[in-house]
Amino acid sequence: MILADVIGTVVSPSVQVPALDGRKLLVVRPVQPEGAPVGPKPRIAIDTIGAGVGDRVLVIDEGNAGRQILSAPNAPVKTLIIGFVDEVEIDGRRVYDHGAPS
């Protein structure tokens, strides 16, 4: 699993992938625990928890887990948002706190 910030939304017809029908697609930017971006390419992730722009989320990038969550055995899916991040602590130091005023 990776940490990512939700930075946008994507609208796409689901004709090609029926498993995406009714699913929200979000653009996420993979980040390090402290918040620095990782790599130039944002990912498009399938939302399963009701995330929105501005949230820091937990993202899986593995097809087997993704297909199980969507109950779609042959769907070409891989990247799913599966959790909100409330706080991150490294060596006793809090590097991210969702509740803190930014």
Next chain:
Amino acid sequence: MYLGRVTGRLVATVRYEGMDNVKLQLLEPLDEAGKPTGEQLVAACALSVGPGDLVHYIDGREAALALPDETFVPVDVAITGFVEQAHVNGADLPLDLAPEGAPQAEGQR
């Protein structure tokens, strides 16, 4: 999945068994501003997309699942759909931006 823009198509006559009916498109991954990252990929595609179209694509073994008629083919990048709207960092990305000098998409959607 990632955001990408179709830049062209590719013909390969002699291919591995099972890939006979797989269409191949050239694809540029995009960054969050909608600019090409500099990579160029060849993607399998079961949709009618043409140069300039904004799409999302999947990589790895899941790409083989994106082709409706093929159960297993040796592809590792596949286009999974059109993007009708992409709103990133508070702005819409341009949807249809034909690369310079490229032929327009054929009207077969």
